[in-house]
Amino acid sequence: MSIIHYLASLLKSNFRNMKNIESRRQFLLKSAGILATTIAVAGLENKSYALTQPISQELLLLENTTFYLPLLPYEYGALEPHIDKLTMEIHHSKHHQSYVNNLNKALEGFDLSSIGGNSSLENLFKNMSKLPVSIRNNAGGHFNHSMFWTGMKANAGLTPLATLGEEINATFGSFETFKKLFTDAAMKRFGSGWTWLIRNAKGQLAICSTANQDNPLMVMEEMKENGKPILALDVWEHAYYLKNQNRRVEYINSWWNVVNWEAAESLFLASK
Ligand code: MN
Numbered sequence: 001m002s003i004i005h006y007l008a009s010l011l012k013s014n015f016r017n018m019k020n021i022e023s024r025r026q027f028l029l030k031s032a033g034i035l036a037t038t039i040a041v042a043g044l045e046n047k048s049y050a051l052t053q054p055i056s057q058e059l060l061l062l063e064n065t066t067f068y069l070p071l072l073p074y075e076y077g078a079l080e081p082h083i084d085k086l087t088m089e090i091h092h093s094k095h096h097q098s099y100v101n102n103l104n105k106a107l108e109g110f111d112l113s114s115i116g117g118n119s120s121l122e123n124l125f126k127n128m129s130k131l132p133v134s135i136r137n138n139a140g141g142h143f144n145h146s147m148f149w150t151g152m153k154a155n156a157g158l159t160p161l162a163t164l165g166e167e168i169n170a171t172f173g174s175f176e177t178f179k180k181l182f183t184d185a186a187m188k189r190f191g192s193g194w195t196w197l198i199r200n201a202k203g204q205l206a207i208c209s210t211a212n213q214d215n216p217l218m219v220m221e222e223m224k225e226n227g228k229p230i231l232a233l234d235v236w237e238h239a240y241y242l243k244n245q246n247r248r249v250e251y252i253n254s255w256w257n258v259v260n261w262e263a264a265e266s267l268f269l270a271s272k
Contacts, residue, residue, distance in 0.1 A: 072092060073149070083255070084242065092149065098141075102137075103138035106134040106138055125219065127219070128219055144215050147232045152255070158261075161261050161265040164261070189211075189235050193236070194235060196216055199227050201227065216228075
């Protein structure tokens with residue numbers, strides 16, 4: 001039994017006895033203080049589990065399980081005025097939920113024996129070139145969005161913390177230059193995709209951009225540069241169209257105000 005499943009079984013019995021959504025949410029958020037800072041639930045009883053920070057690492061290792069939509073660690077309106085409540089609600093409850101549902105469906109019909117029978121996202125990404133596009137799109141969609149949610153917070157600090165901040169200065173010259181390069185990469189992504197800050201195979205920080213729901217963990221010919229993600233920015237129109245319409249740059253500038261630098265720092269430290 002993995003640690004995640006063990007923690008889930010401890011949480012489950014208390015969770016099951018709670019009748020209303022708000023008390024469940026409060027319980028999960030309180031549990032998060034003890035066990036984790038980020039919570040994932042299905043929204044239905046018997047389907048809760050906790051994810052500890054950094055979310056990408058925990059989520060990557062969950063094995064042979066049904067995937068669930070993680071509950072946001074804040075309210076839909078928490079990132080206002082930078083990211084609006086309605087966009088957050090639709091993005092999370094409709095778009096992300098679809099990736100989760102479609103990932104479960106795609107896995108149901110797929111024999112995993114060719115990749116060691118292991119359905120963890122980490123193993124799926126490592127073996128991406130052997131898997132169908134439905135798994136690629138939806139495993140990517142689930143992971144990328146999970147990372148995106150925990151990579152934002154209300155009342156964010158606006159600048160990187162010490163260790164990552166120093167590495168950004170050493171690599172890009174200054175934080176301002178880094179922001180400009182990252183913003184440019186996000187603006188240049190044609191159509192739908194993501195922009196990333198990663199630690200690449202050489203151990204260096206790098207900015208990269210991926211199409212659709214691909215991410216730099218996916219090992220496949222189409223991936224120009226592999227690495228461990230530290231920051232993730234969704235530049236699909238569904239991430240900003242309701243508020244910013246076609247003005248992607250306005251959305252990117254808003255996003256800089258809500259970047260969770262604590263999460264980025266912890267992913268950076270764990271990426272060594
Ligand atoms: Mn999205």
